[in-house]
Amino acid sequence: MENTFILIVIFLILILALIFVIAVQKSNQRDKVRELQELELVKKSRVLNFLPEMQCSDNNDLDPDCYDILKIEVMKEIFDNDKDYYPVLLGNVRILIRKFDPSPEINSWKDEWLVYDNPKAEDKGYREVQFPVLLRDVTSNSDYFGVIYLGVYE
Amino acid sequence: MRRKAQTEILGVAVIVIILIVAGGFLIGLSARKKSLPSDSFVDPELAHSFLYTIANTKTEKNVIVSDIIEDCYSNRQDLCGNVDCCDYAYATIKNAMDATLGNWSRKATLSITQQNNVQIDPVIINGGCGDFDEQESPGYYYITTRPHIVMKLQLCK
Numbered sequence: 001m002e003n004t005f006i007l008i009v010i011f012l013i014l015i016l017a018l019i020f021v022i023a024v025q026k027s028n029q030r031d032k033v034r035e036l037q038e039l040e041l042v043k044k045s046r047v048l049n050f051l052p053e054m055q056c057s058d059n060n061d062l063d064p065d066c067y068d069i070l071k072i073e074v075m076k077e078i079f080d081n082d083k084d085y086y087p088v089l090l091g092n093v094r095i096l097i098r099k100f101d102p103s104p105e106i107n108s109w110k111d112e113w114l115v116y117d118n119p120k121a122e123d124k125g126y127r128e129v130q131f132p133v134l135l136r137d138v139t140s141n142s143d144y145f146g147v148i149y150l151g152v153y154e
Numbered sequence: 155m156r157r158k159a160q161t162e163i164l165g166v167a168v169i170v171i172i173l174i175v176a177g178g179f180l181i182g183l184s185a186r187k188k189s190l191p192s193d194s195f196v197d198p199e200l201a202h203s204f205l206y207t208i209a210n211t212k213t214e215k216n217v218i219v220s221d222i223i224e225d226c227y228s229n230r231q232d233l234c235g236n237v238d239c240c241d242y243a244y245a246t247i248k249n250a251m252d253a254t255l256g257n258w259s260r261k262a263t264l265s266i267t268q269q270n271n272v273q274i275d276p277v278i279i280n281g282g283c284g285d286f287d288e289q290e291s292p293g294y295y296y297i298t299t300r301p302h303i304v305m306k307l308q309l310c311k
Contacts, residue, residue, distance in 0.1 A: 002159050009166050013173055020177060042195050065206050102250035103214035104242065109253070131200060132207040132254055143218065145211040145250055 041127050041152050044093055048150055053078075054115075056136045066134040067146065072097060072113050079116045092120045094151035099135050099144050110144075118153075125154040194290055201293025201307040205264075208250050209295050209305065219246055220297045227268050227303055240273050251279045261287065261310040268303045283310040 049064050054075050056066035079086055098112040128151040135146035209220040217233050225233040226240040234242045247264060255262045256279045263282040266274045276282070283289055287310035297303035 002162060006162060006166055009170075013170065017173065017177075020180070024180065045196075045199075065203050100250065100253050101214070102208070102211065102246045102253065104245040104249065105214045107249045107253075129196060130254070130258060132204045132250075134207050134210050142212045143210050145207055147254055 037127055037152075037154060041129050041150075044091070044152050045129055045131070045150055047090060048095070048148070056134070063134075066136055066143070067097065067148070069135055069137050070139070072115060072135075076113060076115050086116070087118055090116065090118065092118050092153040094119070094126075094149075094153070096149040096151075097133070097135070097146055098149070099146045102145055120153045123153075127152050127154065197290035197309045198293060201309055202295075204250075204254070205293050205295035205305050205307050208247055209297070211246075211250070213242075213246055215242070219243060220295075222246070223266060223274065223303060223305075224297055224299055226273050227271065227299065244274050244277065247274075248277050251277055255279050255309070262307060263310075264305065264307045266303060266305050268299070269301050283308040287311060 052062050054067050054071045056063045056068045093116065094114075095116040096112060096114050099110045101108060101110055128149055130147055130149050133146050133148045135144040136142070137144065209218070209223075211219050213219060213222065215222070215234055222233055222239050222243045225231060226238075226243055231239050233239055243266075251262060251264065259280065261281055261283055262279040263276055265276040266272070289308055289310045292306050292308040294307075295305040297305070
């Protein structure tokens, strides 16, 4: 009787341990997937940094933290019409650029450009990373505070 | 016979206690928030791009923020009209941080110093960075005066 009781207890403990190990493994798997998704987002943000088409340039000297407003407007049209090159290069991403005026007299969002949007056919989620960038208006020779939102469709 | 049974029960109890302690230890380890590898890339990049952008942003006074800060530290105070340049710089930086880092629920502290001289109060968002908050390396931006004015942005979890 005592031996049976001990065996039952040990089996119960083993079952609990098994359930725990499975739960931990599932959680690790979820972490790994999240890690891969984050790395994908970082990879895309690097691609964006190497898009000279929209960056400010001075005598072919590119500034990766600055985007030219005139180039953004032209690139938006090119992105809209292009069906081959950029969808392969950028994949399923969304690029939104917003201009903000932090001056105490204004303190509000001014303009925004949805430069590129290529969602997936089936919606499985969306991850976004944001970086402040300088927006240059070459016509008035002024630099403004902007934010680039890079979203990746999963 | 009864004594033997008591000893066995005690043995099982010891095993159960050991398993509970080991389980608690494992749960504690797995529950600890792991920092993602992307954090070490995103945070320094974010801090750098924020400082570079705000320092070069043109304000309604038709001058860029780094010139306003330089004016504040030089005690000339002639770029901001009838407004104190130090207050103007603080308000502009705070607005930019509220609209971006504040909205993204990031804890942040931005300090501006020239050696030990502090003319502009640190800008603190969402409580700022505490001594024990987890953080990646901060971002720096140098305004080239003599001595340099250093803008430092710390981002925390």
